[in-house]
Amino acid sequence: MKLGVYLIWAVVAVVAGVFVLLGYFTSLGIFIELRLVLLRWAVLLAAGGLGIGLVNLASVHLAKVSEQEPGWPYSGVLIVFFTFTLALGLFFGPDSPWTLFVFRYIHLPLESSLMALLAVALVVAGVRLVGRRRDLLSLVFLLTAILVLLGTGPWLVFSKSSTHVGITWVRAWVVQVAAAGGARGILLGVAIGGIVTGLRVLVAADRPYGN
Amino acid sequence: MFDLRGLLILAIFLATLLTYAAYRGRRTTVFRKLRGFEELGRSIERAVEAGERVHLSLGTGSVIGSDSGPALAGLAVLSRMAMATSMSDKPSVITAGDGAMMVLSQDSLRTGYQQVGESTRFQLSAGRMLGPTPFSYVAGLPAVLGDEGVKVHVMIGSFGAEAALAADFGERNGIFVLAGTDDVQAQAILYAIASYPLIGEEVFAGGAYLNAGPLHHASLSTQDLVRFLIVAAILVGTLLRTFGVGV
Numbered sequence: 115m116k117l118g119v120y121l122i123w124a125v126v127a128v129v130a131g132v133f134v135l136l137g138y139f140t141s142l143g144i145f146i147e148l149r150l151v152l153l154r155w156a157v158l159l160a161a162g163g164l165g166i167g168l169v170n171l172a173s174v175h176l177a178k179v180s181e182q183e184p185g186w187p188y189s190g191v192l193i194v195f196f197t198f199t200l201a202l203g204l205f206f207g208p209d210s211p212w213t214l215f216v217f218r219y220i221h222l223p224l225e226s227s228l229m230a231l232l233a234v235a236l237v238v239a240g241v242r243l244v245g246r247r248r249d250l251l252s253l254v255f256l257l258t259a260i261l262v263l264l265g266t267g268p269w270l271v272f273s274k275s276s277t278h279v280g281i282t283w284v285r286a287w288v289v290q291v292a293a294a295g296g297a298r299g300i301l302l303g304v305a306i307g308g309i310v311t312g313l314r315v316l317v318a319a320d321r322p323y324g325n
Numbered sequence: 326m327f328d329l330r331g332l333l334i335l336a337i338f339l340a341t342l343l344t345y346a347a348y349r350g351r352r353t354t355v356f357r358k359l360r361g362f363e364e365l366g367r368s369i370e371r372a373v374e375a376g377e378r379v380h381l382s383l384g385t386g387s388v389i390g391s392d393s394g395p396a397l398a399g400l401a402v403l404s405r406m407a408m409a410t411s412m413s414d415k416p417s418v419i420t421a422g423d424g425a426m427m428v429l430s431q432d433s434l435r436t437g438y439q440q441v442g443e444s445t446r447f448q449l450s451a452g453r454m455l456g457p458t459p460f461s462y463v464a465g466l467p468a469v470l471g472d473e474g475v476k477v478h479v480m481i482g483s484f485g486a487e488a489a490l491a492a493d494f495g496e497r498n499g500i501f502v503l504a505g506t507d508d509v510q511a512q513a514i515l516y517a518i519a520s521y522p523l524i525g526e527e528v529f530a531g532g533a534y535l536n537a538g539p540l541h542h543a544s545l546s547t548q549d550l551v552r553f554l555i556v557a558a559i560l561v562g563t564l565l566r567t568f569g570v571g572v
Contacts, residue, residue: 236489325436
């Protein structure tokens with residue numbers, strides 16, 4: 115019985131994958147239409163997945179609150195605002211001024227402030243890198259970062275000095291030649307890795323949908 | 326009618342992958358040392374012995390987007406991780422920023438436990454969605470890492486700049502952090518922040534290094550072969566252009 119169920123899942127995944135893939139390599143209308151239909155179904159399923167994810171989010175934090183696990187007050191705050199935002203969306207609609215107010219004046223500033231924390235985290239990481247990994251690559255990484263920072267904007271003084279002009283030129287070379295070349299190499303590796311990973315799912319060797 | 330060139334490239338990819346998998350028994354595959362994956366095995370063993378938790382982050386990418394690749398690689402690591410931690414007092418926790426990815430993580434975790442005959446230890450709450458946007462996901466991480474006794478923090482999935490905070494939370498807790506993503510800029514950030522960063526295609530190599538199956542080994546061999554072919558093609562093309570051939 116288990117084998118049968120697993121085979122059905124695998125066949126559905128493989129057939130859907132093959133048809134979607136063929137839709138990219140042909141101009142035949144039937145394959146393109148089929149690809150679009152399957153993609154629409156996938157979008158619908160993903161939306162369903164989001165709903166399940168939200169239920170999971172609420173249930174995990176509700177359990178934390180009810181069992182008073184470490185950090186439960188934060189879970190309580192999450193549950194309150196989760197319910198509040200959900201109620202706003204359900205009663206007034208996603209485009210209502212109230213819902214938009216929450217997103218514009220609470221959600222976005224909070225996410226922006228987390229984004230701002232990135233700069234601090236990066237500076238601290240740079241300092242820690244010196245102490246943690248004392249090798250040539252780390253030194254090159256740090257020196258390049260400092261060089262790029264120095265060459266990116268004008269200086270408070272000596273902005274027109276030959277040193278600044280030289281650093282700006284070196285920065286341009288690093289960014290346009292060395293970094294761009296390296297990034298392309300990394301992207302090629304990532305693209306090949308992504309294709310092979312997709313093929314493993316396509317031949318049902320990897321079955322993320324379980325057995 | 327058909328893009329034969331694209332189909333041919335895909336067929337070559339597939340044929341190489343299957344050939345390497347078929348001949349795996351007859352040839353020995355030697356992988357270069359990746360400190361991150363070597364240390365991951367030891368860290369998981371230590372965590373299991375000490376009754377501490379292992380956390381896998383599948384990132385903020387969705388299942389249907391082009392950013393699903395690294396998360397699928399993360400799921401391959403997950404099944405091995407589930408098997409390794411099945412005897413632990415504290416089951417592994419998997420977090421994702423996408424609901425469908427969370428469902429897949431639960432299925433992979435359940436399969437991992439089933440394969441070692443410990444299916445009763447599976448808990449649905451072990452696979453979680455922390456938040457649907459990158460930063461809401463990251464905002465939920467400190468609670469998981471700090472309050473639930475996590476000692477191994479593995480990030481294999483699609484991350485953007487938020488990877489910096491996700492890795493930094495782990496480093497601040499003084500725990501093992503292995504992190505990789507498909508985004509080049511995020512990789513640079515992770516190089517500076519994570520103790521064990523995965524660069525380039527290393528993010529897809531977890532399954533092979535953790536012995537997830539013959540096709541994972543074949544994948545790495547295929548990747549190497551295709552990469553060599555591309556490098557050779559670039560070099561030949563550069564030389565031809567340099568000497569004015571085909572200009």
